[in-house]
Amino acid sequence: MDPRDILSIVFLLAAAPFFLAGTIGLLRFPDVFCRLHALTKADNLGLGLIVIALALQADTWLQSARLLLIWLLVMLSGATVAHLIARTALRAGRKPWSGRS
Amino acid sequence: MSVPLIYTAAGIFLFLLGTYGLVAYAHLLRKILAANIMGSGVFMAFIAVAGRTPGAPDPVPHAMVLTGIVVTVAFTSVALALAVRIARTSSRVHLSGRDEEQ
């Protein structure tokens, strides 16, 4: 087996727990802010690892670059959207969970 | 059973599911959602049923489905605008009853 394939598999396997954790967090966390926190983990790290795994498989550098661009864009928009959601929630009067309800 | 047939069948089921939703629900937005699901089902059946050609996929149904998607978006946008207008003029989000029809 090509070492590149092995590396890819490793990265993919590493990405899976982030997505799993992110999803569980999204479903189980108590309020908007915590859920956003969980979600960004999956987006940033999980997707990053997958992109790396895929970039290793790309035929040309250009393809790899495009994959990385996708990751960057997702991080960028993820951060912005998370910020906007959080701010909207705050302005709507949602109190962050303090562990007491 | 070949792969396209699975998707064709799924398309048909989506179509019928959408039909059910369109008929069964009163809320206009839900009806519009249902119609979109119907449309997706049709498109899926179209691509899948035509995707059984050997070799490279047939581009003609792809182009047709692209057209279909755009047409459906146009319909959806008008339907939604109409629903919003109905909500704004009569404060309801469903069609009037039979009694008001006359």
Add this chain to the structure above:
Amino acid sequence: MDAVLLTHPWSVWTIIVPLAAAVLAFLVPRRAPLAGIITALSVALFVAATAYRIFLAGPHTQMLGGWQAPLGITLRADGPALIMLLTSGLVGLTVSLYATGYFTAADRQQRYFWPLWLLLWAACNALFLSGDLFNLYVTLELVTLSSIALAALNGSPAALDGAMRYLLAGLLGSLSYLLGVALIYGAYGTVDLTLLGQTVRADGLSRAALALMTAGLLLKTALFPLHFWLPPAHASAPPPVSALLSGLVVKAPLLILFRLWFEVFPDTATAGMAHLLGILGCGAIIWGSLMALRQQRLKLLVAYSTVAQIGYFFLLFPLARGEAAATAWVGVFLLVLAHGCSKASMFLVCGTITRLAGHDRLAGLAGAGGTLGARLLVFALAAVTLVGMPPSSGFIAKWLLINAAIVAGQWWYLATIALGTLLASGYVLRVLSLAFTESQSPPLPVAPRILRWPPLALSVVAVLLGLAAFHPAVLTLAGAPVSGIILLEMVP
């Protein structure tokens, strides 16, 4: 000169001109009525040129983009398309003239009426000429969407409601149709009508596809019992729009149905399927007429009359199986023409009456001798064609249908036609008698000319077409999927 006349693809201009005019009307709303009138006149001219070409040189096709089917799309100018174009030309011209007077410049509706109507017109003509299953889908969507927008034009709650019903029914119908197209493409790898006609096998798959497409189109044509969306949509739209919806738009899916059943799937459809449509047609005739007899508002009465008249078109399916095919075919197409003209005229008169009286409740419309009485008489003149009294085009059409029913030995349909005629006279009489009732109310102002003459002219044309039906009747069979002697004799 003749060479150009006989080789130029005149029919495409009936699509292009309204399309371009629609864009112009959208860009410069102030000039929209002018653009509309010019378009209406030129479309009439192009239809006439198409008719002349078909008359002299027979039906012809055009391969769009220069690509032959099955790769490209084919436009076909044949007899059935021509009758539809004639209907579209006559109704369109009249309604356009009327609309210049009905919508005023100060009216927001005018701003959107013209682009919407011109797009609708282009779409109808495109549909009539199309020879490609998928292109028919696109044109049908264009027809439906513009009709919906027009139906909602005046923004009243009833109109919005009617438009919404129309839209949802339309979506259901067109998606069902498209699924049928998908199956057909999967089975035969083409969507060209002519090619399909040569290759379609009469198997379960074709039947399933035909059933899907038919169901969708029935919904769009509003055949009983799928007519629920039609009366609210047609009755609450502005009158020029109602005229277009009833006179023109319901015929669009109808033509597709005819093309499918007789051209693409002549052997696939079973007699049972044909009779099912025929029986639904009978149901439409009786139910629609009974409902029209009960309505208290003029526009609703006319709308339900459309429900009833649609039923007659569906008698083609059972009657055209066998010897009487040509008779029934010509009869139904002439009926399409007759109904288009008379129904459009009736709705336009409704518009004038509503404008004058401020309402269209039958109970309050008495008016012998006065302005209303005269309008009601024009209504009655249009109704002469609708009921099928001689010498109108409606009579010729009904005469052919009766002949077809006799030749085919279908006494049941014959009885329905007879009953339908009587019921139609019944609901027309409800309106007509108002024309002779003395009214107590103070005299109403006279309507402007432009609201009086176009409907009158159209009803006169509809009546006189009965005396000039010879060539239309013959042309209907040019390139049609059925052939034979129009008036069959069965002398043993």
Add this chain to the structure above:
Amino acid sequence: MSWREALPVLIVLSSLIPGLIIFTLPEERQRLRTALNLGGALVKLSLVAVLFPFVYLGQSFVFRLPLLPGMDLVLHADALSLLFIVLSAFLWLVTTLYAIGYLEGSPHRSRFFGFFSLCVSSTTGIALAGDLISFVIFYEMLTISTYPLVVHRGTPEALRAGRIYLAYTLSGGILLLVGTAWLRVIAGDLAFVATGILSALDPSLHPSLMVIFLLLILGLGVKAALVPLHGWLPLAMVAPAPVSALLHAVAVVKAGAFGIMRVVYDVYGIEFAASLGLLQPLALIAAMTVIYGSVRTLFQDDLKRRLAYSTVSQVSYIALGIDVAGPLATIGGLVHLVHQGMMKITLFFCAGNLAETLGIHKISEMNGVGRRLPWTMAAFTIGALGMIGLPPLAGFISKWYLVLGGLEAEQNWVIVVLMLSTLLNAAYFLPIIYRIWFGAPPQSWPRDRVRADGRETSLLLLLPPLATGLLVIMLGLLAAAPFSPLQWVQIITIREYIP
């Protein structure tokens, strides 16, 4: 288009075009309207006069407009059509004059005269129709153009009468249409040809032909007011007097009778129809109608209703004459078409004068009215006596030939029917005549329009009944003169019986 083709069309157009122009005229253009009406009527009469000698010589005038491949609108002039057309053209002229006087100053005259002209055009078309399909086309046009005349007054009563009229006639029209279509399918071209066109058909079709005959007669019988299809006729009396006059004397009722004539003689052929056994039942129905109508007439106090039931009975003389297969009965029936028209229109004019001048509608109010309206009542008396069949008036001639026909065909029951009917006629007309001349006039009439010039009523109302009354006498006295209706009918009969 040669003049021979054009002539039948022009005859139809001579009333159609004035009618269409009249529709567009404003109410106050009375002169122009009158000019158009009378001009049209005179043009029509002169065109018919041109036709006359040619048809006498057996030449034909045919106009064809192709409606569909294999179906034309055919107008042709033969002896039978001329009989009807002369009657209608002449009575149109007279009735128009009368109507101008009668409706003077009343509203909606443009509408009235417009539809009046349409109605006459349709009748002319019926007379000239060259085949059964063309006949049906004009027959239905007649239905729709008479409706506005029936409901002209716009009262709820008139509207109800109109509704019932249309219900009857449209139902009949449908049956006629279906019968015609069916016949066309099995027999092809349905041109009216003396001695008929169906006898050559395969005998296996005879049952169908019998059913078709029933359909056609049902359709035509409605307008001809055969019992039990006559229900509309007495109700239609709400129409203005000129309309009633025209409806009863020429247009509607006669169109039905004329249609029966065409179907029996020129489609089936009298002998073929007799051989199918179709005529006997029809004759029985006609006889029943004759008696039934007469009996009902006895009990009407309303003058116009009495005249209406009398029409029911009298028109069936025509049907009776047609169905008693034999040349003499045919002559009686055909000539009664003209004679009854002349007599009945006289009576209706007079009834109209009574209503218009004195407000009299009921027979019980007519005591001594002869002193107030001597001329009108003289005409009435002539008409009534003619109806009874008093020699030498017109009615006598037709009854005489009917009796002879019954004898010739060895159908003696016909004579009994005629005798009975004559007795009844006398029973319902003689008391009126007695009242008119010998009853004591009341203190005052329901209303009285005394005229400054001392005439009993306006000239336009008086002259028409006098003219037709005079003709009732002339038709009887001069029945043997050349070109009298009787002589003309004999020509027709010869052509119908000898192939």
Add this chain to the structure above:
Amino acid sequence: MTPGPLLLFDLLLPAVLLWLAWRSLTSSDLFRAVILFIAFNLLLALAWVRLEAPDVALAEAAIGAGVTGTLLLAALTRIESAAGRRLSRPARWRPAALVLTGTALLAAAAGLLWSLRLLPTMPGGLGPLVDRHLAESGVDHPVTAVLLNFRGYDTLLEVAVLLLAVIAIWCLDEAVPFLQQPLESPLLTGFNRMMLPILLLSAGYLLWLGSHAPGGAFQAASLLAAGLLLALFSGASLPAQWSGLPLRLLLVLGFLAFLAAAIIGPLTGRALLHYPPAWVKPLILLVEWLLTLSIALILTATVIGGRPTGSRPYPPPASPAAEGRQR
């Protein structure tokens, strides 16, 4: 395609799609239903990829999920602000009606599935024909060739449908903002500053790509529309003097260009849409670029959801900074 190692995937994906569609229809919260629907569309794009229809996948993601999703969310907000928020439940069925509808739908499903067995095992399709004429079409990507040349007439009418949608929406109502106020945040400002050029670039790239690989006018237009919407949400607006004729002109520009190209044929003795061979490539390119621009505006207009009022879309004036950004 035969079942291989991916069989599990091929069974799972349709199942998930059906489940999402079902949930989207049945969840009583409409917001959740819309979100599920967007997820459904994204997964649908995956299905298109699996079915070797990358063009459709791109369109589905951009138009099906992106534009339709935005449309639905916008409409939901407007509806709820007009008619109040309420839960949507299925209409109460009479048992007979339910049984009847259910039976009919199941019978239809059974009939359709059963008829599928009659599909030819070796279907023809038009793929080879398209390949044969690809060289004459003026583009190198088969789907684009079909869209803009072989079946260009469909596309012409399709653009008419889009234009019609805008006219219909404008006819229905004035533009009603669905955000109480524009989204403002330093983060968003920065994001926009970076994102808008990228979106513009990507749109151009997709458009350019369309002539030889999956991509093309519609996909590019939806990216462009996304950029426009982003700017709009952050408070940018069209100046009043631009919202009249200039805006309408931009909306119809693509369609007019297409129409003009189409009638070259009939005017020169050819069929409609039959381009002179020498001009095929430039004409198609021109039409495609203008179409992209117009369609992007049309898609944006459908989301705005009403005719321009001539004033700013938000009651309080937007920040001048946001406006400046859009230029």
